[in-house]
Amino acid sequence: MSGAGLRRLTESGVSLWLDDISRSRITGGGLAELVRTRRITGVTSNPAIFAQALAAGSDYAEQLRALASRGAAAEEAVWELMTQDIRGACDVLLPVHERTRGADGLVSIEVDPRLADDSAATVAQARELVRAIGRPNVLVKIPATDAGLAAVADCLAEGIGVNATLIFSAERARLAAEAHIGGLARAAAAGRSLAGAESVASFFVSRIDTAVDALLDRDGSAEAKALRGTVALAAARLAHEQHTRAYDDPRWPALERAGARRQRLLWASTAVKNPAYGDTRYTDGLIVRNTVNTMPETTLHAVADHGLTRGPGWDERTYAHARHVFECMSWFNISLRDIALHLEERGLKQFTASWHRLLDTVAPTLDGAPR
Template identity: 50%
Template sequence: MTDTARATTALDTLSAAGVAVWLDDLSRERLRTGNLADLARTHRVVGVTTNPTIFASALSKGNAYDEQLAELAAAGVETEAAVLDITVDDVREAADVLRPVYDESGTVDGRVSLEVDPRLAKDADATLAQARELWSRIDRPNAFIKIPATEDGLAAIEGAIADGISVNVTLIFSLERYRKVMEAYLSGLEKALAAGRDLAPIGSVASFFVSRVDAAIDPKLDELGTPEAKELRGKAAIANARLAYAAYEEIFSGERWAGLAASGAQPQRPLWASTGVKDKAYPDTMYVDELVVTGVVNTMPEATLLAVADHGQIRGDSVSGTEQESAAVIEALRGVGIEIDDVTEALEAEAIRKFEASWTELLETVSDGLARAAGNGSTEEAGQ
């Protein structure tokens, strides 16, 4: 079936509703086989996000990285430098695949994200230094540097934007932190403008995590076991995200933003992250179907992407006008003894720990690969 003859899917409807469809995955195999280009052509994929977990998984499977590992081992490259070489190469290649999307969208989409070392999350200066290094090494205008939205990360986010570096702000769970992220973005743009930078190419998304909120709150509701608690299962994450969109609308319709927009700035789009359903009792497309509104990004693991294409229920805007209803959900949670701010604070700490663990796993995987490559090289030379 030709591209023009393919059946319309829910992804087409989602895209038409103004939601940018991004893939939450990247691997060299996906690049080499042309899979990413195929998804861009057939599944409306217009961006890619990565994280240490994704790269650790990619490197542990198959042999797509063997040639580069052999080259790095022969050159005596240390493990941490090798990790940066490998991940930068993948992101640069993916950015080239999506460059036509970037150009056609007026620099809005076609973006590919690479995260700073999560071990730097509490060091703003070191985070900003690595953001500058990664931005320079990738050397593609459609890259995003991912910086965690920790308290210390906020200064690095502002500094990176001021430098003209496009940023994907990640690991946002709470509304309070999200407001600080938007403040950091606006302040960074103001500094960039004062320095004479062209604001138009500077892009940013704010990655607001969704499913992990329900995964943390639902067990608390189950433990309570009351009818009121049971009624709230599966509602917290969507309500939290919808309130985040209301905050976005408030900030990006104000006078401060209007002045920056007049100077060519792009809004910092909300990005729904962690959209794979963790509880099989829920529809597997729930965190896509229920968060449809123009001007946002939804980054999906491949399983969710394919599920939406197959049976997503996109019924138009499912966010606008829900602020009061969403606030009532948060208040009802408080009524049964669950403070969402406590939950989101714990989720941020947990997420940093998990990404640090994934980074360690990535380092170990690359270290093992370098050792194998060096051993194979020695064996081959001995046999010559």
């Protein structure tokens, strides 16, 4: 698919974001090139991505030496490294942010995943990140746990843009929308402008198929095999249904008149993990207006080469088919609610492990430098 094909995809209402960040990509012009040639309009990041970037390149050596010379601890150093990268990405995407009047050109940075069950500490760190980065197009990523959703609402009430992340179920997607509406309602009641408090809700797609397919494979029947690879897209579509219906809230029309924009669903974890599936499966199946699809560069180029450019449109039949897929899971005693909770817990553990890898990567450099 050519650049024109990607243009047609974005004209279908899908914003394309890059699920990757590194200093070499920012300073070397790679991100700007993707904005120019691949219609990238945003960036997502997480502790695992930063850990990979830090381990892979020497772009951080000079800053690490400066941090070591002043006696910075590992955690302080990690935050400074990450916020500098986010600030640089925000600068690259600022023209997109201005052109879209704040709807796109956004860059996400995640709070410490160890704070997932502490809403007050999460909000405090969100404030500090926004202050440290000092750019209007930053989004703070907050896991959509129970405590995290309270923090999402609190941040939006203060005018802080939020990416509610690690969502694996329609229920969580609806709760993320409700947190968005509630936070903006509080902001409006306090007389705060609603412009700039952008929000997305990140629904993780491929991990659902990985978990469910393993259970279907264990069953081994022909019926189970026929359902492999169907649940993630069905779950995403039901999340879209519930998320959209949340905006029937009677408070929303007044908020919209005051300048609020709907929180968008962001399709995350879109790299295909099963080589038996097409490499554009989680983009082709999720073309729906007013959503975001964030993907690593390999997936982006696959979509550019041979992905679909238009979806068939979603209606009640789309949601009814998704519900049928979910009903079929009962034949195999598969609880999709339990799987969603397991994936949320596992995602937090993985991000926490990546955070510790960051600290472990940085600490020896700091300790070994002359003071």
